[in-house]
Amino acid sequence: MKTILITGASGDVGTHLRRELAGKYHLRLSDVRPLKPAKGEKFARADISNMADAMRITRGVDAIVHLGGYSVEGPWEGILSANIIGCYNVFEAARRNKVKRILFATSNHAVGFYPRKKIIDHRVAIKPDGRYGVSKVFGEALGSLYADKYGMQVFLMRIGNVNPAPIDKRRLSIWFSPRDLAQLVSIGIEHPDIRFEIVYGVSANKRSWYDNSNARRLGYRPQDDSEIYAREVLAKEGPGHAIGDLYQGGAFTHVEAVPNPAPLPKSGAKKGPAKKAAGSPAKTAVKKAKKK
Numbered sequence: 001m002k003t004i005l006i007t008g009a010s011g012d013v014g015t016h017l018r019r020e021l022a023g024k025y026h027l028r029l030s031d032v033r034p035l036k037p038a039k040g041e042k043f044a045r046a047d048i049s050n051m052a053d054a055m056r057i058t059r060g061v062d063a064i065v066h067l068g069g070y071s072v073e074g075p076w077e078g079i080l081s082a083n084i085i086g087c088y089n090v091f092e093a094a095r096r097n098k099v100k101r102i103l104f105a106t107s108n109h110a111v112g113f114y115p116r117k118k119i120i121d122h123r124v125a126i127k128p129d130g131r132y133g134v135s136k137v138f139g140e141a142l143g144s145l146y147a148d149k150y151g152m153q154v155f156l157m158r159i160g161n162v163n164p165a166p167i168d169k170r171r172l173s174i175w176f177s178p179r180d181l182a183q184l185v186s187i188g189i190e191h192p193d194i195r196f197e198i199v200y201g202v203s204a205n206k207r208s209w210y211d212n213s214n215a216r217r218l219g220y221r222p223q224d225d226s227e228i229y230a231r232e233v234l235a236k237e238g239p240g241h242a243i244g245d246l247y248q249g250g251a252f253t254h255v256e257a258v259p260n261p262a263p264l265p266k267s268g269a270k271k272g273p274a275k276k277a278a279g280s281p282a283k284t285a286v287k288k289a290k291k292k
């Protein structure tokens with residue numbers, strides 16, 4: 001059985017993925033936040049902005065699913081440390097530890113400034129919608145470099161929104177169910193011919209903005225479609241926003257921070273990325289945007 005490292009394992013995506021992959025792989029989990037490993041899992045607390053930590057967690061694994069980092073738009077310091085330095089450390093530590101395959105959770109926000117009217121595929125030019133989006137583009141560029149220069153096998157998943165059900169109108173177009181996430185990740189781990197691939201991490205949503213033919217070519221057959229939730233979701237939809245509603249990235253295109261779904265715990269937390277976005281500036285920005 002392969003040993004797979006999941007970084008950022010205590011976040012939302014990591015939590016769904018652990019449940020879905022249980023029993024299929026030996027899971028090595030890492031996060032800067034604490035985590036209680038389940039049976040068959042091993043946990044190593046690590047701050048990936050520290051190269052020694054990145055070296056320690058990547059040693060001896062068959063593949064890495066790199067989810068760790070600052071997961072929304074927010075202050076530059078947090079993004080710099082987790083998504084630029086941290087991401088570099090994970091790629092570089094993987095290379096030094098001779099881990100061939102890396103799956104990177106990039107984001108729809110790497111291309112969030114495409115209009116909602118446009119269907120985009122894996123070949124479009126980048127159009128990040130904020131600092132967070134730029135950091136994801138950085139990770140994509142690293143992936144390209146490490147594939148071309150060092151022969152690593154790199155699978156970039158531009159993830160939409162992972163949730164048991166879509167939470168609003170925008171997410172009807174980018175929803176990624178946990179079981180579809182597990183299917184795509186399994187392809188990224190198992191496919192024999194990965195060199196450098198970009199795919200969209202989304203379900204088979206009727207309202208999708210993506211031509212995900214590259215994922216399909218690699219065998220992805222998503223099981224879920226957000227449409228069954230559409231009526232309920234749209235009935236609850238709040239007021240729109242003149243800019244956010246034009247672009248695929250939504251609020252990320254016009255706010256400076258969004259509330260961080262995975263802040264560091266108050267006590268015992270190391271100095272790190274997630275802390276800053278949990279504070280009031282993020283909430284204020286979102287409140288202001290809602291008022292507009």
Ligand code: 15L
Binds near residue numbers: 071072106107109159
């Ligand atoms: C992302 O990239 C974030 O990691 C996630 O927290 C959501 O905000 C998602 O995008 C989204 O666009 O809904």
